[in-house]
Structures are given as structure tokens and as C-alpha cells.
Amino acid sequence: MTEDARGRVGVEIIGSGMHLPEGTLTNQDLEQLMETSDAWIVKRTGINTRRRADLASGETSSVLATEAMKKALVNAKIEATELDLLLVATMTCDSPTPSVGCVVAHEIGCRDIGAMDINAACSGFLYTISIADAMIKSGAYKTIGVIGVDTITRHIDYSDFGRGAAILFGDGAAAVVLQASDDPEKGMIAHAMHADGGGAKHLFIPSCALDFPEEVEFDERKLNTVQMNGQAVFKFAVTKFQEVISETLEMAGIEADDVDHFVCHQANSRILDSARDRFGIPEEKLLVNIQKYGNTVGGSIPIVYDELMSSGKIKPGQKMMFLAFGAGLTWGSSLWQL
Numbered sequence: 001m002t003e004d005a006r007g008r009v010g011v012e013i014i015g016s017g018m019h020l021p022e023g024t025l026t027n028q029d030l031e032q033l034m035e036t037s038d039a040w041i042v043k044r045t046g047i048n049t050r051r052r053a054d055l056a057s058g059e060t061s062s063v064l065a066t067e068a069m070k071k072a073l074v075n076a077k078i079e080a081t082e083l084d085l086l087l088v089a090t091m092t093c094d095s096p097t098p099s100v101g102c103v104v105a106h107e108i109g110c111r112d113i114g115a116m117d118i119n120a121a122c123s124g125f126l127y128t129i130s131i132a133d134a135m136i137k138s139g140a141y142k143t144i145g146v147i148g149v150d151t152i153t154r155h156i157d158y159s160d161f162g163r164g165a166a167i168l169f170g171d172g173a174a175a176v177v178l179q180a181s182d183d184p185e186k187g188m189i190a191h192a193m194h195a196d197g198g199g200a201k202h203l204f205i206p207s208c209a210l211d212f213p214e215e216v217e218f219d220e221r222k223l224n225t226v227q228m229n230g231q232a233v234f235k236f237a238v239t240k241f242q243e244v245i246s247e248t249l250e251m252a253g254i255e256a257d258d259v260d261h262f263v264c265h266q267a268n269s270r271i272l273d274s275a276r277d278r279f280g281i282p283e284e285k286l287l288v289n290i291q292k293y294g295n296t297v298g299g300s301i302p303i304v305y306d307e308l309m310s311s312g313k314i315k316p317g318q319k320m321m322f323l324a325f326g327a328g329l330t331w332g333s334s335l336w337q338l
């Protein structure tokens with residue numbers, strides 16, 4: 001790898017892989033657990049089924065992440081020892097410490113490189129590839145592994161009381177390998193990372209009474225499970241999704257038509273439809289796979305990327321916009337020249 005005359009390097013995504021739990025949770029399964037219906041779920045969210053990790057048999061975030069990274073390394077045709085840094089986007093590490101990053105780096109046989117987790121909920125993978133791109137362009141690192149993983153179903157209440165959030169989520173992991181490139185035009189060309197902690201009250205997981213926002217009354221049944229004001233999150237997502245697309249197109253000085261792939265966080269098919277309608281994005285430029293996996297939080301965006309990659313739809317020279325929003329509240333974009 002060489003720098004250009006101005007000392008610039010580019011960044012290339014040289015491989016990807018995904019790993020999903022075997023266990024499924026269909027809408028029909030949910031009908032047995034709570035007062036809901038397949039028709040209601042499909043109409044409101046577009047989801048048919050989702051994967052659920054079997055925590056009891058040790059299917060944790062680090063296990064899913066390890067398998068995803070192994071596949072990404074095979075796809076990239078490099079060894080784990082060639083990674084200079086490992087970053088993991090997750091909000092469901094197996095325990096407060098060690099991080100998923102440390103566990104995966106050990107499991108796949110990295111050198112004693114830096115490894116860490118970054119928590120921006122559903123925006124985590126998007127934040128993390130943007131950070132990784134900047135770290136490679138700074139010259140400090142050449143090859144970085146980036147994983148998006150969550151086993152969020154451990155925080156779901158599958159009863160009538162928790163049904164508002166229960167229908168949405170699934171577990172999964174996917175990974176990419178980023179590497180410095182001789183072509184300085186390649187890599188991230190614009191990005192936005194946003195957060196509004198004031199909106200945290202609409203989407204949170206309380207582990208004790210102190211974690212309840214002022215507006216929400218303490219209720220023991222809510223502990224350690226996803227608490228969501230669905231309508232507030234829906235409104236936030238539709239608005240910010242569209243705003244951040246406009247902001248990113250403006251930063252890059254391009255039109256929506258110039259983008260070949262919109263790789264979007266899969267939270268609700270209606271949220272994706274609203275962005276498609278607003279910017280006139282044709283179906284083939286915005287892959288929707290929520291019907292198969294639900295919202296896999298940090299895994300969502302790299303799973304879409306890996307599916308696009310393995311179906312041969314991604315070509316060098318194309319432009320790709322990663323887009324996400326989630327708990328925090330967080331939202332953002334990362335526009336790449338491939």
C-alpha cells in the first residue's frame with residue numbers, strides 16, 4: 001500500500017461474513033406466547049420471523065461475533081494475525097467485562113492487537129465503520145475488523161405485558177474487514193453521527209429503579225427488558241432518517257440518484273418505505289430483509305451488506321450509503337465510495 005502525492009490513503013471493504021443463531025421465532029410462535037397476530041405484526045412492521053440465540057447453551061454475542069468474523073476473514077482471504085485492530089458494535093456484551101472484542105480477538109487468534117466494544121445501539125455498526133475509516137486514513141492502522149452483533153432477545157419480555165417491543169427484535173451478527181488502499185478516492189466520503197440523550201426515555205433497558213426516566217413510573221416487570229414508546233420512536237426514526245439522508249447528500253454534493261445502495265438499519269419496513277418515497281429510491285437500491293430477521297440492532301446493517309455482497313450486487317466504483325437510528329437516541333450515516 002502506498003500513499004498518493006498528498007499522503008492520502010483510501011479504505012476498502014475487502015471481505016464480509018454473517019452468522020445467525022439456528023433458533024427461529026416466527027409470528028406464529030409469538031401468537032402462542034402473547035396476545036398478538038401474524039396479520040398485525042406483518043401489517044405494522046413487515047416482519048415474518050426472526051432468529052433467537054439460545055443463551056442457555058452458550059450462544060452469546062461473542063460466539064455469534066466470532067463466527068461472523070471468521071467468515072469475513074475467509075472472504076477477505078486474510079489471516080486473523082493480519083488484523084491491526086478489532087472493533088465491535090454491540091449493546092449486549094456477554095458480561096460487563098471482558099468486552100466482546102477481547103473475547104473474539106482471542107478466539108480467532110489475533111496478535112495482541114487492540115480490541116474493544118462501541119455502544120451506539122442500532123447505530124453502532126455505522127458509528128464504528130466511520131471511526132475505523134478515519135483510523136486507517138490517519139495512517140495508524142492498515143487492517144481493521146469491524147463486527148456488528150447483538151443478542152437483544154435476552155432483554156425481551158415475551159408476554160402480553162412486553163408485546164409492543166417483543167415482536168420487533170431478533171439476534172444476529174455480521175462482520176467486515178477494512179483495509180488501506182492505494183486508491184485515495186475509496187472509503188468514506190461523508191458521514192454524520194448524531195445523538196440526543198434527551199430522547200433516551202423513549203427507548204431504554206432499566207436494570208434498577210434509578211434507570212427509570214422521570215416520566216416513566218417504576219415497575220418491577222420492566223426491569224432488564226426493552227422499554228419502548230413505539231410511536232415516539234417511529235416518529236423520531238422517520239424524521240431523522242430523511243433529515244440525515246439530505247444532510248449527507250448535501251455534504252457530498254451529490255443527489256439521491258447518484259447512490260447505488262442504501263444499506264439501512266432494519267427496524268420497521270414502514271420506516272424504510274417512508275425514506276424510499278421521499279427520495280424516490282427504487283426497490284433494488286434499498287434491500288429490505290426485515291421479514292426474515294426482524295431488528296437485529298448492531299447486526300442489522302452488516303447483515304444487509306453481507307447479503308448484498310454475496311448476491312453479487314455490490315460492484316467496485318459504486319456509492320453506498322449506510323443509514324441507522326436507534327436507542328440513545330442515536331442516528332447517522334456513512335457514505336462510501338467503493
Ligand code: ACO
Binds near residue numbers: 041044297
Ligand atoms: N400485537 C397486537 N396488538 C398490539 C401489539 C402486538 N404485538 N403491540 C401493541 N398492540 C396494540 C396496542 O396495545 C394498541 O392497542 P389500543 O389501540 O387498543 O391501545 C394498538 O395495538 C396500537 O399500538 P401502537 O403502539 O400505537 O402501534 P403502532 O402502530 O405504533 O405500532 C410499533 C407499534 C410496530 C412498535 C411501531 O410503533 C414501531 O415500529 N415503532 C418504531 C420502533 C422501532 O423502530 N424501534 C427500534 C428502534 S432501534 C433500536 O435502537 C433498538
